[in-house]
Amino acid sequence: MTDTDIKYLLPEIPELHKIEVYEKEGGYEALQKALAMKPDDIIEEVKKSNLRGRGGACFPAGLKWSFMPKNSERPKYLCVNADEGEPGTFKDREILEHNPHALIEGTLIASYAMGVTTAYVYIRGEYVKWMKLLEDAIEEAYAKNYIGKNIAGSKYSVDIYVHRGAGAYICGEESSLMNSLEGERGYPRVKPPFPAQFGLWGCPTTINNVETLANVPVIIKNGAEWYLKIGVEKHPGTLLYGVSGHVNNPGVFELPTGVLLTDLIYKYAGGIRDDKKLKAVIPGGSSTPILRGDSIEGVRMDADSLIEAGSSIGTGGVIVMDEDTDIPKILERISRFYHHESCGQCTPCREGTGWMEKIIRRINRGEGTMKDIDVLRDVADNIEGNTICALGDAAAWPVQSAIRRFRGEFEAKIKMEKTVAA
Amino acid sequence: MLNETRREQLDKIIKRYPYKQAALLPALHLVQEQEGYITKEAMQYIADYLEIPYGHVLGVVTFYTMFYDKPMGRHHIQVCTNISCQLLGSETLVSHISKECGIKPGETSEDGTFTLSEVECLGSCGTAPMMQINDDYYENLTVEKVEAILKSLK
Ligand SMILES: Cc1cc2nc3c(=O)[nH]c(=O)nc-3n(C[C@H](O)[C@H](O)[C@H](O)COP(=O)(O)O)c2cc1C
Ligand code: SF4
Ligand code: FES
Numbered sequence: 001m002t003d004t005d006i007k008y009l010l011p012e013i014p015e016l017h018k019i020e021v022y023e024k025e026g027g028y029e030a031l032q033k034a035l036a037m038k039p040d041d042i043i044e045e046v047k048k049s050n051l052r053g054r055g056g057a058c059f060p061a062g063l064k065w066s067f068m069p070k071n072s073e074r075p076k077y078l079c080v081n082a083d084e085g086e087p088g089t090f091k092d093r094e095i096l097e098h099n100p101h102a103l104i105e106g107t108l109i110a111s112y113a114m115g116v117t118t119a120y121v122y123i124r125g126e127y128v129k130w131m132k133l134l135e136d137a138i139e140e141a142y143a144k145n146y147i148g149k150n151i152a153g154s155k156y157s158v159d160i161y162v163h164r165g166a167g168a169y170i171c172g173e174e175s176s177l178m179n180s181l182e183g184e185r186g187y188p189r190v191k192p193p194f195p196a197q198f199g200l201w202g203c204p205t206t207i208n209n210v211e212t213l214a215n216v217p218v219i220i221k222n223g224a225e226w227y228l229k230i231g232v233e234k235h236p237g238t239l240l241y242g243v244s245g246h247v248n249n250p251g252v253f254e255l256p257t258g259v260l261l262t263d264l265i266y267k268y269a270g271g272i273r274d275d276k277k278l279k280a281v282i283p284g285g286s287s288t289p290i291l292r293g294d295s296i297e298g299v300r301m302d303a304d305s306l307i308e309a310g311s312s313i314g315t316g317g318v319i320v321m322d323e324d325t326d327i328p329k330i331l332e333r334i335s336r337f338y339h340h341e342s343c344g345q346c347t348p349c350r351e352g353t354g355w356m357e358k359i360i361r362r363i364n365r366g367e368g369t370m371k372d373i374d375v376l377r378d379v380a381d382n383i384e385g386n387t388i389c390a391l392g393d394a395a396a397w398p399v400q401s402a403i404r405r406f407r408g409e410f411e412a413k414i415k416m417e418k419t420v421a422a
Numbered sequence: 423m424l425n426e427t428r429r430e431q432l433d434k435i436i437k438r439y440p441y442k443q444a445a446l447l448p449a450l451h452l453v454q455e456q457e458g459y460i461t462k463e464a465m466q467y468i469a470d471y472l473e474i475p476y477g478h479v480l481g482v483v484t485f486y487t488m489f490y491d492k493p494m495g496r497h498h499i500q501v502c503t504n505i506s507c508q509l510l511g512s513e514t515l516v517s518h519i520s521k522e523c524g525i526k527p528g529e530t531s532e533d534g535t536f537t538l539s540e541v542e543c544l545g546s547c548g549t550a551p552m553m554q555i556n557d558d559y560y561e562n563l564t565v566e567k568v569e570a571i572l573k574s575l576k
Binding site for chain 1: 438444445448450474488489508542545546547550
């Protein structure tokens with residue numbers, strides 16, 4: 001199905017953030033339906049729907065939920081990841097602002113399905129405005145007994161609390177997020193054990209992204225069959241694509257998975273500013289491999305298509321760069337970010353991100369050598385796969401891909417300096 | 423240390439968790455909201471209140487960039503210089519603000535009016551370039567807009 005008009009996360013309904021409006025539009029019907037279902041049947045339905053995580057890794061949501069132990073004597077928890085820190089990503093805040101009840105309803109259905117009795121929304125510390133908006137919506141839902149004791153006339157009780165972070169990108173990583181929630185420094189944990197076995201305070205825990213959970217109500221309401229027909233079957237639904245950079249009309253666009261990257265850039269985001277040519281695109285947030293502008297013809301925005309194109313869908317944050325962009329300079333900024341945000345637990349990440357930043361800066365200053373390019377690639381290769389959490393990989397991929405696809409730009413900086421010096 | 427309203431808020435927050443320590447980040451936010459930054463005395467107070475070691479509180483305060491252990495300017499200007507903002511001229515904004523306020527990134531003006539920081543992505547890339555001043559976001563910035571904003575704050 002290529003119906004680009006389907007919008008259930010950000011439909012154009014005025015005041016949808018208010019619970020009365022949300023209810024009038026059929027909101028909380030999915031919750032009623034879910035509460036009449038067996039928890040396992042909900043998990044089955046979500047599995048059948050192929051819903052995949054929107055936090056960057058595309059992990060199947062239903063499968064993740066099924067890892068939670070059924071008969072646990074310990075309490076079970078759900079953490080809603082609203083840390084939204086990956087550069088180029090600005091979509092979850094749209095849900096928090098315009099459709100917070102979809103997130104709340106999805107959180108409630110997920111909690112019921114897994115037998116969770118407390119859900120925490122971990123929101124990045126800078127999102128003060130959006131935290132307040134979400135807290136208002138939660139308060140409304142408590143007042144209407146969708147949250148709290150015996151919700152909506154059922155035997156099920158659950159609480160939802162908002163927990164504010166304090167400015168550390170690493171706390172978006174799920175195990176770091178749990179440590180942070182516990183009042184620790186945000187160091188990622190070694191896995192296994194996985195959160196479903198040993199999560200918050202050692203109890204079974206699931207972590208899901210805001211957008212993932214906001215997809216759940218329509219799946220329960222309309223069924224997996226319906227959902228599977230939106231976009232690409234193996235990665236269905238709509239995505240909130242955030243397009244930023246050198247485009248005429250940047251913003252968040254809700255469209256089915258599998259839209260053409262060129263359509264996103266030229267049709268929806270209005271094309272490149274000042275009629276310039278496209279040089280490069282980062283398709284899914286700063287950690288996803290950079291693509292050459294001349295290689296995106298026919299590339300579609302879904303998990304498999306982007307892997308085939310040599311990148312990744314990530315968070316769906318598309319960063320567009322025109323012909324005048326200095327790629328090594330952009331890469332220096334990206335590397336500075338990962339160096340700054342490395343928590344320092346693993347040597348390859350702590351040292352490697354620092355070296356990468358230094359070498360790229362050297363090249364940009366015109367003090368680099370040809371050998372530096374290979375050293376840079378080696379450092380990135382040595383970080384990838386050798387760290388506790390995926391921040392190491394996230395730091396390595398931009399470097400590896402920029403060298404592979406824009407090597408000439410790095411060499412030019414080095415050669416130019418040589419010519420000037422001579 | 424915390425005034426009565428905030429102490430009541432904290433007591434309510436503590437109840438949300440099975441262990442008091444989980445209220446540490448919220449508690450530190452409350453302190454900073456009240457005092458502007460977090461002193462050693464405040465850390466000790468929070469440590470006692472949540473029944474955790476002082477060293478733990480100190481470790482947490484230093485880990486998170488949003489907690490300040492020294493006074494900041496009345497207006498904390500935080501300019502995002504990450505990729506989407508960089509592509510649309512955040513560097514120019516930083517140097518402009520720097521000149522206007524007479525401070526470099528990381529510094530506070532002598533009269534304590536402004537602190538300037540370069541920060542990482544604030545989740546506003548679609549309205550880049552942007553900055554945050556205290557709790558508020560200012561988006562789709564131009565040099566002219568920044569000038570007007572600074573003027574209104576002086
Ligand atoms: C360094 C790092 C930062 C991350 N930041 C976020 C984030 O801000 N928001 C998010 O939802 N997931 C983030 N993730 C992914 C989470 O670890 C986790 O996979 C995700 O929240 C799971 O939700 P999902 O399965 O619904 O996508 C991050 C991962 C890493 C390695
Ligand atoms: S990979 Fe980096 S950020 Fe992740 S745990 Fe290791 S040092 Fe910390
Ligand atoms: S890069 Fe500046 S807000 Fe995201």
